[in-house]
Amino acid sequence: METIALYVVAATFGAMLFFAVGVAPTVFQALPADHAGLFLRKLFPRYYLALIIGSGLAGLLWLGTQLWAAGVCLLIAASTLWVRQSLVPRINQLRDEELAGDETAGAQFAKLHRLSVIINMVQLAALIVLLIRY
Secondary structure (H helix, E strand, O other): OHHHHHHHHHHHHHHHHHHHHHHHHHHHHHOOHHHHHHHHHHHHHHHHHHHHHHHHHHHHHHOOOOHHHHHHHHHHHHHHHHHHHHHHHHHHHHHHHHHOOOHHHHHHHHHHHHHHHHHHHHHHHHHHHHHHHO
């Protein structure tokens, strides 16, 4: 089970890295900004669902043998669930308000977007630690 958990962590890490360095920048290079935003709004829920499933599965697989690793993975799954269900909808709402001319919403959007990026980077770093340690 530990080996399978490690493979799941590696796949989850690879998906996150590919999205961050491959998909997101390419979308903004290939599409007009308004189309890129719409595309990413459809893609992000699926991205976060993949992270929830991958990290949650790894956490469950490690639960009986590697409690620290299981805890890290389950924390990633829980935090990603919060980001997907609470933070991203708020970010989208603020972005819509910003585009409608609300400057206050624009500042809040930037702050929450930055928070989502920081959370994602911390999650990536945690997966790197797991890959190195195990």
